[in-house]
Amino acid sequence: MARDRGHAFDNAAARREVLKVIAAIPPGCVASYGQVAFEAGFPGRARWVGRLLSEGLAQHKGWHRVLRNDGMLGLPKVSPAHVEQRSMLVAEGHVFRNDRVDIAARRWRPRSDAPLVD
DNA sequence: GACATGACATAAC
């Protein structure tokens, strides 16, 4: 074995965990990149989560519920994906105030009870 | 290994 440091995160299992967490975010709630990374078991890998979403698997269920910890969306406002994400969030009942959602009130609080079934 | 880049986070101004 050795290298428990897990040197590489390109491993499919890690990506699957992240996608599982993202898919578990209930409609009407949101989670930050860092939160998703944390819940997936990779604290501190917020940037890595963002990278994953940029790699194309962003089409997975729930991708639009992931945004920055300050309530702003990750992509630039002019980005088509930004507009798309924003409209989907609005459709779920979120209110944008100066390009931010009230993440403090809408943040997803996972129950230790709900074991993230895949 | 050095450097640069990025859908991040936090603090300071």
Add this chain to the structure above:
DNA sequence: CGTTATGCCATGT
């Protein structure tokens, strides 16, 4: 709210 600066981690050159 905005920008800058630091720290962070994975990738790619």
